[in-house]
Each structure stands twice: as C-alpha cells, then as structure tokens.
C-alpha cells in the first residue's frame with residue numbers, strides 16, 4: 492500500500508486519534524496544533540460509549556473502564572427538595588476530557604505533533620493539498636484532515652456559509668472536588684448520573700476522575716442548561732475586562748455580577764445537592780449551546796473534515812468525543828480498504844459518516860427541544876414537554892443514539 496503524507500490540523504481528540512490510527516496503517520502523519528504546548532483541559536466531563544473505548548484500544552491506548560474514569564451504575568432525578576423522584580439502572584463510564592486527551596497523547600508516535608502551528612489557509616491543486624501557517628510555514632500533503640474543532644479554519648476556507656447556530660440556551664459548567672462536598676450531597680448525587688429539572692431548565696451531573704495535577708480523588712462535574720435570549724448573551728459573555736466573547740467565556744473571566752446572579756438562582760431553584768455544587772465551584776464557566784452541520788465532509792480533493800469541524804451536536808447527546816474518534820477510525824478504515832487511493836477512500840468515508848453526523852445533530856436538537864422552546868410560542872413549549880419528563884430525560888441523555896450506520 493502506498494505510504495501517504497498526511498497533515499492533520501488540530502491536535503485534540505479527533506486529531507490525535509487520526510494520527511494514531513493512520514500511523515499504525517503505515518502513513519507518515521504530522522499533526523499541526525495552534526496551541527503553543529500540549530493542551531490543558533478544565534477537567535470537565537466526557538461521557539464514554541463502547542465505540543469510544545473500541546477506537547481507543549485500536550490506538551494502542553489503555554481502554555479499560557478504570558483507565559478512563561469512573562463507572563456509575565445508574566441514573567436518578569431529584570426534585571426541588573432533593574427527593575429522588577425517578578431512578579433507572581444504566582451502567583456507564585464517565586471520563587474527564589483531560590484523562591482521554593492524556594491517553595491519546597501517550598499513544599501518538601513521538602514527535603508527530605507540531606505545536607504553535609496555526610493554519611491560516613489551505614488550497615488543493617488537484618494532486619497535493621497545500622497548507623499555509625500563520626508563521627509563514629508552508630507544507631504539502633497527499634491528504635489534509637481538518638480536525639480543528641467547531642470554528643474550523645479548514646472548513647471556513649472551503650465552506651464559508653457554514654456557521655454555528657445558537658440554540659437559544661447556555662450551559663454553565665462546574666467541576667468540584669467531590670471530597671469538599673457535604674456527605675449528604677455525595678450520597679444523593681456523587682455516585683450517579685443525576686438530574687434535576689426545574690421548569691424550563693435542566694441540570695445534570697456525574698463523577699469524573701480528578702484533575703491530573705491533583706492527588707487521586709474524584710471530582711463532580713455539573714452542566715446546567717438555562718434558556719437565554721440571544722440579546723441577553725452579550726451581557727453574559729462580556730468578560731471582566733470588557734471583552735465580548737463570541738460563544739463561550741473562560742473561567743476566571745466571568746463578571747462578578749453574572750456569577751452572583753447565577754449563584755442566587757442556583758440556591759433558589761436547584762435541588763440542594765446541585766445548588767451546593769454550583770455554589771462551591773471556584774471557576775464555573777459558561778458556553779452558548781450550538782448546532783453546526785456541514786453539507787459535506789470532503790470539501791475539496793484530498794481534504795477531509797472530522798469531529799467538531801464537521802458536526803457539533805448539543806451536549807445532551809454526549810457524543811462529541813465518541814463521534815470524533817469514530818470519524819477518525821472510519822477514515823483509517825476507508826484508506827486501508829482503498830489501498831491508499833485517497834479519492835476512493837474519501838468517497839467511502841463520507842458515505843459512512845455524513846448522514847450519521849447529521850443524525851447525531853438532529854438527536855441533540857430533539858433532546859434539547861424543551862430548553863430551546865422557551866423562546867417560542869406556548870403551543871411549541873407544550874409540544875416540547877414530552878422531552879422533559881424524568882423518564883424521557885434519563886432514557887435519552889448521553890446514550891448512543893439508535894442511528895443506522897452505513
């Protein structure tokens with residue numbers, strides 16, 4: 492089989508998985524990552540699915556439940572008073588982004604990641620793909636993989652009409668040291684995938700491995716979805732220095748008044764265990780919820796889009812990392828099957844993954860419908876209530892969607 496020169500743009504979950512798998516198939520792979528050094532996460536949670544663990548094992552990384560994180564046995568829903576109003580058995584492995592990233596980084600071939608390499612432009616001359624970097628570097632490759640996330644430079648160069656669509660609600664995310672929580676809180680939610688459903692809102696949480704730079708121990712990760720008019724986003728996403736962030740604001744930069752209002756609401760409307768998590772979080776962060784959908788994952792000859800660069804589904808579906816890694820695996824399979832004929836491989840890759848990505852985005856939209864519908868009329872709000880019952884939320888959130896695969 493021909494050994495291809497492959498350039499991967501973006502060194503996060505999708506990019507590192509691609510590098511591992513294509514290198515194992517014998518290709519010469521280089522990852523170009525904009526950050527100056529290896530990425531550091533905020534330790535927030537990642538839901539894992541069997542597909543993620545299967546791809547991780549193919550990368551040669553440890554992929555046991557204990558390697559990745561914490562196993563919970565089931566789900567529960569708390570009412571405003573903290574009473575458990577519904578429960579369901581559903582064993583699941585919860586990881587942190589940092590843990591998964593670290594396993595992949597250890598598995599990529601040494602020296603295959605170039606840091607401080609921000610892609611500025613890319614073009615395909617039909618035979619080779621040429622990439623231009625902000626520092627003036629220029630490289631060419633047989634195949635360029637855009638694994639550069641939701642604001643993908645690769646995608647924007649070829650598909651300028653594709654833009655993130657604000658879903659009408661935001662997520663507050665918090666990670667706290669589980670040992671710091673009251674015993675009653677740990678008992679109520681610390682060992683479960685837990686939910687609380689205030690009118691028109693949703694908070695969920697689950698245990699995750701502690702941060703790598705801390706002594707071993709669990710953290711608790713919470714995500715609180717709150718309907719927010721687009722016009723109100725500006726106030727939330729303008730930081731302590733007056734800078735307006737587009738769609739998310741980093742921890743430590745959120746204005747004191749915004750944090751105070753969030754904490755007051757947490758104490759007022761959340762079940763006490765969740766309120767404690769939000770009140771104890773030292774560095775909560777805030778992101779607008781988005782949908783991103785590309786019409787094609789092969790925007791030009793020799794160019795593929797994978798992971799969040801291609802499709803971003805709302806977090807309810809819990810598929811971001813799994814989908815990114817399965818995209819990379821599908822690309823590796825297609826190249827193996829086509830004997831490294833790039834055109835044939837990319838056609839097969841797109842046939843296998845594009846409809847799937849679009850279906851995952853649609854599934855996320857369904858699961859979040861009742862949060863989004865708060866901005867609309869009474870009839871739509873009533874219709875969306877069917878996604879809001881404790882049973883529907885427990886059955887649908889972060890389980891692999893039942894989507895046929897090509």
Ligand SMILES: Cc1cc2nc3c(=O)[nH]c(=O)nc-3n(C[C@H](O)[C@H](O)[C@H](O)COP(=O)(O)OP(=O)(O)OC[C@H]3O[C@@H](n4cnc5c(N)ncnc54)[C@H](O)[C@@H]3O)c2cc1C
Nearest residue numbers: 501503504505525535588609610639640644798799811812
């Ligand atoms: C530091 C970090 C922490 C994260 N933490 C969490 C978390 O706690 N929970 C969660 O659910 N999700 C988290 N995510 C997002 C999660 O990784 C993705 O939603 C999902 O796994 C798909 O990954 P991806 O590799 O497609 O995209 P991303 O993870 O977004 O990675 C895209 C990568 O491309 C790089 N990049 C972007 N533009 C360029 C360019 N022009 N040139 C070169 N490189 C470029 C970025 O720096 C980034 O490393 C995090 C992402 C990052 C980067």
